[in-house]
Amino acid sequence: MRVRQTLMGAALVAVLGAGTAWAQETPTERAEEKVERGVERAEEPFKKWEQEHQGKKMGKAQEEKQAALLDIALHDMEQIALGKLARDQSDNPQVKQFANQLIQSHQQNLDTLNDYAVGQDLTLAMVDLSQAGTAVGGGGMPEPERMGEEKGAAKEARRLDKKEQKRVDDFIVARDQLATRSGSDFDRDFLKQVRANQEDQAKAIKDTQRKYRDDAALSEALSGSQPTMQQNEQQLRQLEKSVKRQG
Numbered sequence: 001m002r003v004r005q006t007l008m009g010a011a012l013v014a015v016l017g018a019g020t021a022w023a024q025e026t027p028t029e030r031a032e033e034k035v036e037r038g039v040e041r042a043e044e045p046f047k048k049w050e051q052e053h054q055g056k057k058m059g060k061a062q063e064e065k066q067a068a069l070l071d072i073a074l075h076d077m078e079q080i081a082l083g084k085l086a087r088d089q090s091d092n093p094q095v096k097q098f099a100n101q102l103i104q105s106h107q108q109n110l111d112t113l114n115d116y117a118v119g120q121d122l123t124l125a126m127v128d129l130s131q132a133g134t135a136v137g138g139g140g141m142p143e144p145e146r147m148g149e150e151k152g153a154a155k156e157a158r159r160l161d162k163k164e165q166k167r168v169d170d171f172i173v174a175r176d177q178l179a180t181r182s183g184s185d186f187d188r189d190f191l192k193q194v195r196a197n198q199e200d201q202a203k204a205i206k207d208t209q210r211k212y213r214d215d216a217a218l219s220e221a222l223s224g225s226q227p228t229m230q231q232n233e234q235q236l237r238q239l240e241k242s243v244k245r246q247g
Contacts (some may be wrong), residue, residue: 075201076110081129105228116221
């Protein structure tokens with residue numbers, strides 16, 4: 001019985017203590033708490049907007065990087081297509097050898113770039129420019145986790161935009177015109193197109209490296225193509241001289 005009375009007494013003391021603590025809270029303090037809760041509720045829509053806006057900015061940044069990578073990748077695709085055409089159509093063994101070298105080196109560059117894109121949740125639309133060519137996919141971009149990313153990135157994540165599609169169409173026209181040439185005329189015009197493409201790609205790579213110089217993985221992916229590009233450049237100069245003498 002004594003133990004029971006002791007426990008009941010302790011419980012009563014605890015209840016009275018809690019009541020005393022609540023009673024000690026002033027009306028002003030309770031009002032301040034209500035104001036704080038009201039401010040938190042009022043800030044919720046702004047926080048939601050801020051999160052969505054940040055998602056849009058992230059999506060826009062991804063979109064810009066994706067466009068820069070696709071610009072470089074399209075040069076690789078164009079070189080591969082030119083190489084395939086020259087391999088099948090040129091009568092010059094040295095040009096055929098160079099064409100095979102172009103196909104191999106630029107396919108390797110393209111694979112490296114695409115591997116980087118996959119790791120960054122970016123998509124490089126792959127186009128077979130040795131034919132009429134339409135986008136057939138690339139490094140897949142998963143469903144965006146935030147609404148802002150959906151709005152900012154999804155528009156360019158799965159297909160060529162109008163500017164890129166025009167570039168592809170213009171290349172196909174030039175490729176088909178080249179296909180009508182033969183002999184040394186073909187070789188000369190083939191090398192001329194390769195030269196222009198190489199110079200444009202070198203500039204695109206340099207600009208991208210400068211813009212994303214803090215991205216070590218991208219820098220490594222782009223720098224890996226330098227040795228083969230230099231080798232192609234040396235071979236290209238030799239062939240230009242050789243074809244010029246023949247013409």
